[in-house]
Amino acid sequence: MGRCRKGRRTARMDDLTDDDTMSIASTVSSSDYNNGPEVEGEFDESTLMDQYVEALYQKRASMREAGLKGLIDAFTSAVLTDFAEDQCETLANRFINSIKVGSGSEIAQGARALGLLAFTAGAGSSAQQILTDATPHLWKVARVGNSPAARSSCLETLGLLAFIGASDLGATEATMETLWSIVNHTHSSEDQKTGINFPPSSARVSALMAWSLLLSTVDPRRVSSSHLQSSVSVLSGLLKNEDLAVRTAAGESIALLYEMTNSLGSAEDVEDTVDDLVPPVSTSINPRVATGARATISEDEVVEQMKTLSVHAGGKGQPKKERAVQRSSFRELLAAIEDGVAPQVSVKLPAGNALKFNSWTEIIQLNVIRRFLGEGFQTHMQGNPLLHEIFDFVPQAEKRKTLSTKEKRMLQSPNSIVSKARTEVMNRRRQNSRVQKMGGFSANGHDSD
Structure with a gap:
C-alpha cells in the first residue's frame, strides 16, 4: 500500500496545548457524537469523520471514546483506504495516545482502532511504522494492565500488527517471544519485582491466538523438533485449564505445530532449522521454567489428552452446548495430530x-x-x-438484484401502485389534450393569447 501520509490537520493539532484543544469542538457536545447519524456507504470526510478525529484530542475521556467508537464503526462498515492513508499518522498517534492515557474501556477501543487502521492502510511502510510506534505501549498494557478487556485487546492488536507490518522474520520472532511470555506465565515471586500481573484467561487466549497467527507465517523448516517439544509441553498444561477458550486455543496451536512439522517430510528437510525460533520462555519472566523445571511431554501423552477432551468435556459448571462444542473441536484436533487431517x-x-x-x-x-x-x-x-x-482471493462483482416473482406480479397487476400511477399520468395527458383542442385555455389554466 502507499506511504502513510500526514493528515490535513496533523501539523496544526500537534502544536496545540491541552488547553487549546478544549475549544476545537466547543460547538459539539458529547451527545452529538453518541447520537450522531449512523455511518454507512460513502463518508463525508469533511464533516462526520473529521468530527470523530477532532474528538480524539479532547481532555474529556467520554469525548475521546465517542470519537473512537465512531471511527471503529466507520472502519468496520466500509473499506476506507483513502481516508486511512491520508490520515494515517494522525490517527495512529491519537489511537496510541488513548492507549497511553485512557481507562480500560478507552485502551481497548484504542487498540482495536489501531488494528483496524493497519488492516485498512495495508501492508508496507504504514503498517511497519504503526508496529514500531505502538509495540511498547501495547506491551505495557498487556503486561501490567488492570483491565482484562484492555489487556486482551492489546495482545490481539499486537499480533495483528506484526502479522501485517513485520518487516522481516526477526521482527515476527520478537513479537512471538513477547506473546509467548504471556502464554507461559505462571505465578512467581518474580512477579512483584517485574510488575507483571498474572494474565486472566481472556488475555491468555488472545496471546495464544496471536502467537499462532504469527507462527502460521513462519517457514515450517524453522520449526525444529526441540521447538515443538518445548512449546507442546507448555500447551499441554493449558489443555487442563478450566476455561474452554484456553483449552481450545491451546489445542489449535498444538494442531498447527504438528501440521507444520509433519509437512517437512524427512529428516533431511530440517537440517537448516533454527532451534530458537521462540524460546520456551524468557528468563526475565520466570527463571524457574527457563532452567528446566517444566517436564517434557511425549506425543502419546498429548494424543491421550486430546482423546479425553474429545469424549469428556472438562471445566466446572460448563453448559451442555459448550461441552458438545468442545468434543467436536477436539475430535478435529485429534485427527490433525494422529492422521494429519485438517477440517474442511x-x-x-x-x-x-x-x-x-x-x-x-x-x-x-x-x-x-x-x-x-x-x-x-x-x-x-x-x-x-x-x-x-x-487469502489469495479475487471477489466476483456484485450481482444485479433481480425482481422476485411477487414483485413482478405486483408490477403486472392492474391494482399495483405502478399501474395506478401510470393510469393517472395518462388521464392528465388526455385532459390536457382536450383543453388544447378546445382552444379556450392552455395547459396551465390561463387564457390563451
Whole structure:
C-alpha cells in the first residue's frame, strides 16, 4: 500500500496545548457524537469523520471514546483506504495516545482502532511504522494492565500488527517471544519485582491466538523438533485449564505445530532449522521454567489428552452446548495430530463468493482475522486488497438484484401502485389534450393569447 501520509490537520493539532484543544469542538457536545447519524456507504470526510478525529484530542475521556467508537464503526462498515492513508499518522498517534492515557474501556477501543487502521492502510511502510510506534505501549498494557478487556485487546492488536507490518522474520520472532511470555506465565515471586500481573484467561487466549497467527507465517523448516517439544509441553498444561477458550486455543496451536512439522517430510528437510525460533520462555519472566523445571511431554501423552477432551468435556459448571462444542473441536484436533487431517471449512461471502480452507495454517488465520473484524469481515473480504492477498482471493462483482416473482406480479397487476400511477399520468395527458383542442385555455389554466 502507499506511504502513510500526514493528515490535513496533523501539523496544526500537534502544536496545540491541552488547553487549546478544549475549544476545537466547543460547538459539539458529547451527545452529538453518541447520537450522531449512523455511518454507512460513502463518508463525508469533511464533516462526520473529521468530527470523530477532532474528538480524539479532547481532555474529556467520554469525548475521546465517542470519537473512537465512531471511527471503529466507520472502519468496520466500509473499506476506507483513502481516508486511512491520508490520515494515517494522525490517527495512529491519537489511537496510541488513548492507549497511553485512557481507562480500560478507552485502551481497548484504542487498540482495536489501531488494528483496524493497519488492516485498512495495508501492508508496507504504514503498517511497519504503526508496529514500531505502538509495540511498547501495547506491551505495557498487556503486561501490567488492570483491565482484562484492555489487556486482551492489546495482545490481539499486537499480533495483528506484526502479522501485517513485520518487516522481516526477526521482527515476527520478537513479537512471538513477547506473546509467548504471556502464554507461559505462571505465578512467581518474580512477579512483584517485574510488575507483571498474572494474565486472566481472556488475555491468555488472545496471546495464544496471536502467537499462532504469527507462527502460521513462519517457514515450517524453522520449526525444529526441540521447538515443538518445548512449546507442546507448555500447551499441554493449558489443555487442563478450566476455561474452554484456553483449552481450545491451546489445542489449535498444538494442531498447527504438528501440521507444520509433519509437512517437512524427512529428516533431511530440517537440517537448516533454527532451534530458537521462540524460546520456551524468557528468563526475565520466570527463571524457574527457563532452567528446566517444566517436564517434557511425549506425543502419546498429548494424543491421550486430546482423546479425553474429545469424549469428556472438562471445566466446572460448563453448559451442555459448550461441552458438545468442545468434543467436536477436539475430535478435529485429534485427527490433525494422529492422521494429519485438517477440517474442511467453507465461508460464504456476498455475490456468490466463497472461501474454502483445508489446513490449520489457513483456518487459524481465518479465525483470528474474522474474530477481530467482527461484523466488518464480509465487507473487508469483498473490498480490502490486503485480505485478498492474504487469502489469495479475487471477489466476483456484485450481482444485479433481480425482481422476485411477487414483485413482478405486483408490477403486472392492474391494482399495483405502478399501474395506478401510470393510469393517472395518462388521464392528465388526455385532459390536457382536450383543453388544447378546445382552444379556450392552455395547459396551465390561463387564457390563451
